[in-house]
Every structure is written in C-alpha cells, then in structure tokens.
Amino acid sequence: MSEQVERLKTLIIGSGPAGYTAAIYASRADLKPVMYTGMEPGGQLTTTTEVDNFPGYPEGIDGPTMMVQLQQQAERFGTEVRIGMVTAVDFNNEAGGIHKVTVDDNKVIEAESVIISTGATAKYLNIPSEQRLRGGGVSACAVCDGFFYKGQDVAIVGAGDTAAEEASYLANICNKVTMLVRKDHMRASKAMQHRVNSLDNIDVRYNTEVDEVIGEQVVEGLRMVNNQTGEKEDIAITGLFIAIGHKPNTDIFKGQLDMDDTGYIITEGKSTKTNKPGVFASGDVQDKEYRQAVTAAGTGCMAALDAERYLAAVESKEEVSV
Numbered sequence: 001m002s003e004q005v006e007r008l009k010t011l012i013i014g015s016g017p018a019g020y021t022a023a024i025y026a027s028r029a030d031l032k033p034v035m036y037t038g039m040e041p042g043g044q045l046t047t048t049t050e051v052d053n054f055p056g057y058p059e060g061i062d063g064p065t066m067m068v069q070l071q072q073q074a075e076r077f078g079t080e081v082r083i084g085m086v087t088a089v090d091f092n093n094e095a096g097g098i099h100k101v102t103v104d105d106n107k108v109i110e111a112e113s114v115i116i117s118t119g120a121t122a123k124y125l126n127i128p129s130e131q132r133l134r135g136g137g138v139s140a141c142a143v144c145d146g147f148f149y150k151g152q153d154v155a156i157v158g159a160g161d162t163a164a165e166e167a168s169y170l171a172n173i174c175n176k177v178t179m180l181v182r183k184d185h186m187r188a189s190k191a192m193q194h195r196v197n198s199l200d201n202i203d204v205r206y207n208t209e210v211d212e213v214i215g216e217q218v219v220e221g222l223r224m225v226n227n228q229t230g231e232k233e234d235i236a237i238t239g240l241f242i243a244i245g246h247k248p249n250t251d252i253f254k255g256q257l258d259m260d261d262t263g264y265i266i267t268e269g270k271s272t273k274t275n276k277p278g279v280f281a282s283g284d285v286q287d288k289e290y291r292q293a294v295t296a297a298g299t300g301c302m303a304a305l306d307a308e309r310y311l312a313a314v315e316s317k318e319e320v321s322v
Contacts (some may be wrong), residue, residue, distance in 0.1 A: 008034050010307055011101060011111035012079075013086050016043025017115035017293045018283025021177070021300030022307075023074035023081075026115070029308045031107055033115075036084040036103055038249075041118045041176045043067070044284075045293055049087070052147060053252050066293075080173040089114075091256050097279040101284070112314070113278045113307040116265065117300060120284040120291070121159040124242055129213040134191065134242075137219025138223070142166035142241045143292070149239040151175055155222050157210060158243030159183065163193035166243050178235060179204045180224060248285050264288050272303040278314075280306050 008033040010020050018315035019035060026033040045051065045063035052060040060067075088102040091114070101109045108147055122140035124130060130138055139145040142156065146169060155178040156167050163179070164186065168176045179196065182204050186193050196202055207228045220241055225232045228256040248263045258266040258275040267273055272280040282303035283296035 005108045005110060006019050007098075008032070009117065009311065010034070010113045011109055012036070012115045013100075014043070014118035014283075014285070015071070015081070015100070016045065016117060016119050016283060018069035018119070018285075018296040018297065018303070019043075019115070019301035020067070020074050020122065021297040022115045022117060022304045023299050024077060024079050025069075025304030026307060027074060027077035027079045027303065031304070031311065032078065034080045035084060036086055036111075039085055039137060040069075040091055041067070041083065044122065051144075051293065052150065053144065062312055064157060064233060071306055086252060088191050089252055089256055089285055090318055091279050092264050092278040092321060093276065094112075096317065097277065099276075101276060113311055114280070115272075115281065115300075115303045115307055116253070116274075116281045116285055117283045117296075117303070118285050119296075120246040120248040120288075122242065123247060124243070125210055127210065127212070129215075130192045130210065130242070132239070133213050133215060133219050137215065137238060138242065140242045141213070141245075141291070142170050142243065145174055145239070145247045146170050146241070152238045153236060154178075154239040154241065155180060155235070155237050156241040156243055158245075159186045159188065160243070160245070161188045161192050162245070163243035164188040166241060167202055168192075168195050168199060170189060170241065171202050174239075175201065177202045177235070178222070178224075180208045180210065181206045182227065183207065184208055189252040194244065210240075219272045246284070246288070246291065248288075261273075262288065272299055272306050278307075280310075 010026050010033040012035040015037040023033050029030045084103045087105045090100040099111045150173045153176045154174050157180045159181045167179050210227040212223040221236045224235050265286040267286050271284050280303040282299040
C-alpha cells in the first residue's frame with residue numbers, strides 16, 4: 001500500500017446540513033476546508049422527498065435538491081468536496097497537535113482541526129415492502145413528514161419515549177394513529193404512556209408487528225400480525241412512521257472520543273468541542289434530542305466558529321513562543 005499524506009487546516013468528515021453549513025462558515029473564515037462526504041453524500045435528507053420546515057423555502061424543497069444547493073454554496077466560498085469514506089482516525093491529545101485521518105484505507109490526511117458531521121442512521125424494520133416504500137409514505141421522522149398526512153389515517157411502530165412523543169404529535173394532526181408495540185408493554189416513561197392513552201384517536205396494538213406494507217408506489221395499507229396468536233389484520237393507512245431509534249455513525253471514533261452509552265459523541269457544554277483539542281462534532285452525531293435539519297445546520301455553524309477560534313488561539317500561542 002502506497003501511503004499518500006496531505007496536510008490540511010480544516011477537515012470536515014461527513015456531509016448533510018451540519019457538514020455543509022460548517023463548510024460554508026469555515027471557508028468564509030479562510031480555513032480552507034476539505035470535506036469527505038462519506039457513502040451517503042447529503043446525509044439522511046437525500047432520502048426525503050419534501051422538506052417544508054427548513055427556513056427560507058416558502059414553497060418547500062425536495063431533500064436531494066436542498067443538499068445540492070448547500071454543496072454549491074459551500075463550494076462557492078472555496079470548500080473542496082470529495083467523495084470518500086474515512087476509515088480510521090488518530091486524534092492528537094495536545095492543543096495544536098496534528099490529527100491523522102485515513103480515507104478509503106490508503107490516503108492519510110494530517111489536519112490541524114477536524115469537524116465531525118457523520119450524522120445518525122435511522123433504524124428500520126428491514127422488510128422488503130418497507131424499504132421499497134421509503135419516501136413513498138414510509139418515514140422515520142413524524143415531525144419532519146407528519147404534516148403531509150394531515151387528516152389521514154397513519155400508523156407508527158415503536159414503544160419508547162420517541163415513539164410515544166411522535167404518536168402524540170401525529171394524533172394532533174391526523175385522523176387516526178395506530179401504534180404498533182412489539183411487546184405487551186411500552187418502554188416509554190409513565191408520563192409519555194399516559195399522554196398516549198389519553199388521546200382517543202391513538203389505537204395502541206400490543207404484541208403486534210408489521211407483516212407487510214401494502215402499496216406499489218405509495219403506502220395504501222398495512223398488514224399487521226399478532227406475534228402471540230399469529231393472527232393477521234389489514235388496515236388502510238397512507239403513512240407509516242418507524243420510531244425504533246437511531247444509530248449514530250460513530251464506530252470509527254470509538255476509543256478516541258468520549259461518547260454516551262448509545263454512541264453519541266459528548267460535546268462540552270453548549271459548544272461543539274469534544275474531549276480532543278481541535279476536534280469538533282456537529283449535527284445528529286452529537287444530538288439525540290432534536291435531530292432536525294435546521295438544528296444540525298446550527299451546530300455546523302457552531303463547529304466552524306469553534307474551529308476558527310481554536311486555530312486562532314493555537315497560532316497566537318505559537319507566535320508568542322517564537
């Protein structure tokens with residue numbers, strides 16, 4: 001393996017709203033950022049048909065187009081966007097130290113600062129009919145897509161606080177919400193369970209799983225199966241929301257960065273600083289509460305500002321020592 005080494009001021013790992021916003025701010029601050037997009041350029045929004053809740057788009061915009069425009073804006077200010085996958089990292093423990101990042105197993109990047117925006121991946125049931133209809137009525141974000149099903153009948157899968165919260169949200173705008181809980185009880189807190197049970201238009205089905213999502217181009221119905229009796233039942237719905245959790249894309253950073261017990265990167269206070277000087281985390285990779293495009297973009301801005309201040313402080317110390 002011939003090892004190529006390149007030195008950068010700022011490396012951005014991952015695209016999406018957080019990465020591209022970080023790139024816009026970093027390039028405007030003359031940090032000469034280079035971004036590696038990962039295997040899914042544009043992140044989760046590239047699987048979303050319509051984005052109606054991002055400020056500045058009164059008529060809405062489809063996710064892939066929005067990501068292309070964010071990339072173009074970042075490139076306009078000098079960001080170099082590259083297709084590639086970061087496969088290993090070696091972060092320095094010292095302020096002013098150089099971080100080493102390996103791309104596609106054969107190229108080594110030496111970076112003075114690193115912004116991580118690798119996001120999180122929604123967990124799906126991974127049954128063929130569900131995967132086929134992703135973007136055609138199957139969604140992993142009720143807050144993002146629920147508006148499109150106003151006054152309609154929908155279903156949601158999940159048993160935790162997020163599922164209960166999203167079921168309650170959907171109940172406020174939809175005609176009926178069928179909630180599928182795999183076990184004979186919810187994992188959600190008692191307060192969230194009480195909220196779900198207090199809403200007349202939520203029908204909770206315990207010991208129930210998805211057997212098949214019905215529809216060719218869009219969701220038209222759902223075949224449910226009772227996992228105790230084997231009995232199946234079809235209901236007519238137009239939207240199916242999967243709320244069984246997210247997995248942060250942080251595997252390559254384990255052992256390098258502080259994380260919580262579910263793998264989300266821990267940042268310092270209200271900043272994007274990680275436990276390694278010069279390494280910053282933005283977007284869903286460090287946010288398990290909101291997970292919205294606009295909040296991810298906000299933390300991307302913060303990460304670029306934190307990186308700019310960090311590099312300025314390091315350079316000041318070097319000048320004083322000289």
